[in-house]
Amino acid sequence: MNYYNEIKQELINNEIYKKVKDYSKNRSDLTTYYNVGKILNEAGKHYGKGIIKEYSIKLTKELGKGYSKRNLWLMLKFFELNVKMQTLSAQLTWSHYVELLKFDDINKINYYIKITEEQNLGVRELRNKIKNKEYERLDDKTKNKLITKEKPKVNDFIKNPILIRNSYNYEKISESILKKLILEDLENFLTELGEGFAFIKNEYKIKIGNDYNYIDLLLFNYIYNCFVVIELKVTTLKKEHIGQIQVYMNYIDKNLKSIYQDKTIGIIICKKGNSFVLEYSSDERIYETVYKLGSEV
Numbered sequence: 702m703n704y705y706n707e708i709k710q711e712l713i714n715n716e717i718y719k720k721v722k723d724y725s726k727n728r729s730d731l732t733t734y735y736n737v738g739k740i741l742n743e744a745g746k747h748y749g750k751g752i753i754k755e756y757s758i759k760l761t762k763e764l765g766k767g768y769s770k771r772n773l774w775l776m777l778k779f780f781e782l783n784v785k786m787q788t789l790s791a792q793l794t795w796s797h798y799v800e801l802l803k804f805d806d807i808n809k810i811n812y813y814i815k816i817t818e819e820q821n822l823g824v825r826e827l828r829n830k831i832k833n834k835e836y837e838r839l840d841d842k843t844k845n846k847l848i849t850k851e852k853p854k855v856n857d858f859i860k861n862p863i864l865i866r867n868s869y870n871y872e873k874i875s876e877s878i879l880k881k882l883i884l885e886d887l888e889n890f891l892t893e894l895g896e897g898f899a900f901i902k903n904e905y906k907i908k909i910g911n912d913y914n915y916i917d918l919l920l921f922n923y924i925y926n927c928f929v930v931i932e933l934k935v936t937t938l939k940k941e942h943i944g945q946i947q948v949y950m951n952y953i954d955k956n957l958k959s960i961y962q963d964k965t966i967g968i969i970i971c972k973k974g975n976s977f978v979l980e981y982s983s984d985e986r987i988y989e990t991v992y993k994l995g996s997e998v
Contacts, residue, residue: 705756711736711924712764729887730795731779738780741773753777768773778802782810790814800831808848812836819896833864855925855966857956858895862993863970865890870996876933879992880917883933897924907952916949927963928953931970938975938989943982950986 715843716735718726744752753773760768772841779798783789785807789798801810813836817827836844838860846853866886869880883890884903891898898920904921930949934942948966953965969989979989 702914704740704747704752706757707740707756708737708756709760709763711740712760713767716764728791731789731798734776734779734795735783737773738776738778738783738871741777742780745777775799775802778850786811790818792818794824797822797827800824800827808844809836812839812844812847817981820892835860838862855895855897855927855929856920856968856988857986859968859990860893860895860980861990863890863893863990865893865994867994871994874935874994876917876935879933879935882994883912883918887914891920894920897922898929899923907949907956909948909952914949916953919953922966925963926961928958930965930967932967934969934971936971937973938969938971938978940978942969942971943984945980945985946987947984950984 711733715729718729718939741753741756746755748755754770757768757770757773760773779802782798782802793814801813804810807912813827813831816822816830816835822830825975835881839858843853843857846857865879865882866889867882868885871882880903887900891900899922901919901921903918905916907914907916916930917933920929920931921971924931930946930953932942932946932949946969950965950967961977964986967984967987969987970992971989974989974991979987
């Protein structure tokens with residue numbers, strides 16, 4: 702069997718197809734590169750790994766740029782990934798998959814495919830999420846749910862730490878400055894929290910008895926159909942923070958929540974966590990995560 706001619710013909714057909722039917726060129730790319738990877742896999746069994754370099758030199762000479770040793774190796778990896786995962790999303794482009802083929806962890810690849818589909822991510826956006834180690838910042842319980850395809854809860858995709866862009870390179874951070882940084886980069890902040898979060902208001906005023914109090918951030922999660930109270934702390938999590946957010950959550954449940962909505966949840970974002978405080982809190986609707994400041998997010 703002439704493996705080289707098969708590969709060459711696949712690539713030529715793809716170039717022709719893309720020019721004639723531009724609207725579906727992504728599907729053609731993925732199909733072609735899968736087929737090329739499959740043939741390379743078979744050729745490698747007969748001629749060894751060096752065959753990729755040999756074919757790359759010949760293809761570059763006959764067809765031009767784009768068929769480097771690395772690109773052919775990526776096509777082989779793409780085929781191998783298809784074998785492991787049975788089916789891959791046609792919603793992602795070849796450029797998306799090039800970013801993901803760097804990894805060996807199938808669960809990690811699955812996560813990034815999932816969020817790319819759900820959030821309609823471009824390649825640059827996907828690259829940023831990978832750079833910010835979004836998958837690594839999920840807890841082990843959430844990662845296991847992704848593997849078992851168990852239905853997630855509202856808190857499962859809250860990153861830890863949450864990355865917040867320190868646009869002005871503040872050295873001293875107060876709660877008001879932390880809130881300012883969040884509001885200036887609100888879209889990223891909501892994404893760091895997970896799926897379905899929508900902003901309602903900052904400094905949300907509530908009246909308890911004769912006193913007014915202010916909730917740092919009030920959100921709503923349209924997937925889980927509940928209000929979300931966010932409290933910001935630039936210290937270690939303390940027991941009084943739990944009591945404070947419980948009061949705010951109960952107020953929203955009593956005065957804002959409708960009978961068709963689920964109970965309000967609370968998220969405390971602090972400088973440093975304290976698992977012992979949460980361990981002795983009986984309210985399972987309260988979650989904590991820490992923030993991390995950076996010049997880029």
